[in-house]
Amino acid sequence: xxxxxxxxxxxxxxxxxxxxxxxxxxxxxxxxxxxxxxxxxxxxxxxxxxxxxxxxxxxxxxxxxxxxxxxxxxxxxxxxxxxxxxxxxxxxxxxxxxxxxxxxxxxxxxxxxxxxxxxxxxxxxxxxxxxxxxxxxxxxxxxxxxxxxxxxxxxxxxxxxxxxxxxxxx
Numbered sequence: 001x002x003x004x005x006x007x008x009x010x011x012x013x014x015x016x017x018x019x020x021x022x023x024x025x026x027x028x029x030x031x032x033x034x035x036x037x038x039x040x041x042x043x044x045x046x047x048x049x050x051x052x053x054x055x056x057x058x059x060x061x062x063x064x065x066x067x068x069x070x071x072x073x074x075x076x077x078x079x080x081x082x083x084x085x086x087x088x089x090x091x092x093x094x095x096x097x098x099x100x101x102x103x104x105x106x107x108x109x110x111x112x113x114x115x116x117x118x119x120x121x122x123x124x125x126x127x128x129x130x131x132x133x134x135x136x137x138x139x140x141x142x143x144x145x146x147x148x149x150x151x152x153x154x155x156x157x158x159x160x161x162x163x164x165x166x167x168x169x170x
Contacts, residue, residue: 001137002169003063010054010142010156016093018058023160026050026147028103030096038101042082042153049146051096051104054120057139057165059131066132068142068169078161079119082153084159088113089127107146116145116163124166139167 009024010016019032021060029038030051041048057070078085088110098104107113110126121124129140 001061001064003067005067005139005165005167006058006060007165008056008058008138010056010093011096013095016054016095018056020058021055024053024163025056026053027062028084028098034078040083040147040149041102041155042149042155042168043103043151045151047106047108048102048149049098049104050105050149052144052146054090054093054096054142054144056142057127057129057167059136059139062134062136063131064133064168066130066168067139067167067169070127070129071165071166072127072143073121073124073166074116075125075162076117076120080147080153080158080168082150083158084147084148084150085116086113086148087116087119087125087143088126090142090144091128093142104146107144108149110144121164 009021027034027038110151130153131139
């Protein structure tokens with residue numbers, strides 16, 4: 001029987017507190033579900049950043065065999081004027097930092113960090129991780145991603161974007 005898989009977002013100090021998510025909202029604080037709290041701030045010059053988001057795949061039930069070959073990707077287009085998303089991998093969780101309600105700290109190189117729109121179904125971000133029967137829990141390294149706002153960012157609510165996780169289960 002196939003495993004039940006969830007996506008976990010980690011926030012907070014130390015090892016963090018994982019929360020199951022079906023949607024992620026960028027903001028300017030280390031919050032899992034900020035609603036409209038701590039919105040992104042358009043810079044008057046240069047760039048502002050969201051606080052980085054740290055997510056991973058989790059097996060809620062044991063797989064029939066092994067889960068591996070984990071991939072993460074977008075549809076190749078982030079349709080937000082003046083906003084890009086940077087993404088990469090990290091073996092360990094590190095808390096997001098920045099100046100609350102203003103800007104996050106710019107991510108430093110994490111694995112294959114790049115513009116998230118370059119990670120597509122044909123060229124996904126490879127994420128280290130494997131989990132075998134009879135285990136449950138964390139499958140993959142963290143995918144860490146962050147919104148980068150330029151001076152041309154448009155105010156208001158941005159449209160939803162889809163990010164896909166893919167893996168093999170044998």
